[in-house]
Amino acid sequence: MTKSRSPDRSASEPAVGTETHAVVEIRVQNDILLARQASRKAAAALGFGTVDQTRLATIVSELTRNALTYAGGGACRVLTRLTAQERCIVIEVEDQGPGIADVTGALARGYSTGGGVGLGLAAVHKLMDDMTIETRPGRTLVRTGMTRRR
Amino acid sequence: MRVPILRLGRVLLTSLPADLTDQQVMDLQIDALALIQAGKADGLVIDITAADVVDSYMARILSETAKMVTIMGGVAVLAGMQPAVALTLVEMGRGMIDMETAFDLEGGVAKVARLVASRGGRHDEVPIA
Numbered sequence: 169m170t171k172s173r174s175p176d177r178s179a180s181e182p183a184v185g186t187e188t189h190a191v192v193e194i195r196v197q198n199d200i201l202l203a204r205q206a207s208r209k210a211a212a213a214l215g216f217g218t219v220d221q222t223r224l225a226t227i228v229s230e231l232t233r234n235a236l237t238y239a240g241g242g243a244c245r246v247l248t249r250l251t252a253q254e255r256c257i258v259i260e261v262e263d264q265g266p267g268i269a270d271v272t273g274a275l276a277r278g279y280s281t282g283g284g285v286g287l288g289l290a291a292v293h294k295l296m297d298d299m300t301i302e303t304r305p306g307r308t309l310v311r312t313g314m315t316r317r318r
Numbered sequence: 319m320r321v322p323i324l325r326l327g328r329v330l331l332t333s334l335p336a337d338l339t340d341q342q343v344m345d346l347q348i349d350a351l352a353l354i355q356a357g358k359a360d361g362l363v364i365d366i367t368a369a370d371v372v373d374s375y376m377a378r379i380l381s382e383t384a385k386m387v388t389i390m391g392g393v394a395v396l397a398g399m400q401p402a403v404a405l406t407l408v409e410m411g412r413g414m415i416d417m418e419t420a421f422d423l424e425g426g427v428a429k430v431a432r433l434v435a436s437r438g439g440r441h442d443e444v445p446i447a
Contacts, residue, residue, distance in 0.1 A: 197340050204337070222370060222403060226406050233375060288373075290411065295406065295410065
């Protein structure tokens with residue numbers, strides 16, 4: 169079964185013209201830092217401001233930590249797209265873990281649980297423009313994007 | 319590598335590097351609590367001037383460290399947060415950071431000294447009349 173949720177504008181499939189800026193395999197804690205740095209670098213190269221760079225690095229930290237904690241690891245892809253009107257960064261974090269049993273709950277719980285998966289995903293939802301989650305036992309893909317006018 | 323903790327009088331000072339693993343944050347918590355418990359200091363200032371990301375995990379560990387220091391009888395202050403980090407933390411939700419804060423290291427040290435003094439010091443001495 170595939171659960172998916174797109175709270176705002178849908179980021180279903182990468183659009184034409186999308187380039188893969190970096191792929192970071194997440195196996196140990198230090199890989200979280202590498203993924204964070206890669207996303208910040210991509211954002212800076214695309215001309216995103218300090219605040220957006222910080223938002224991106226923060227959500228990469230949340231998502232890659234979830235992959236490491238709940239699935240024992242995964243992969244983080246930093247995708248960029250530049251069109252005449254827009255600059256866009258998409259972060260994809262994929263793992264082969266047990267999947268998220270209750271996606272809506274994980275997003276809704278927020279900080280009040282004092283930790284766990286809900287905290288990270290809720291933060292990603294708030295900091296980014298769009299987010300989709302595909303999850304089933306054996307494969308979870310979280311894709312989230314930030315789009316700015318040029 | 320563990321984050322070094324310095325002692326200045328009765329205050330512990332630590333400055334977080336730009337990139338910190340989860341384990342390093344946890345080690346810092348253990349080291350700081352051990353020093354306070356051993357009577358080496360009454361308070362702790364954690365400077366995060368260099369930190370360009372404070373995610374929910376780090377925010378939680380920092381806030382919990384402050385709570386632990388407080389219930390042990392001490393004071394912990396977070397100093398030097400960058401504006402972009404503050405903005406991100408506020409956007410992420412209410413109460414991400416739940417501890418005393420200061421603009422910079424100097425303000426943090428002053429705050430620890432003031433809060434400890436306002437409670438009568440480490441041993442809650444009765445003021446001499």
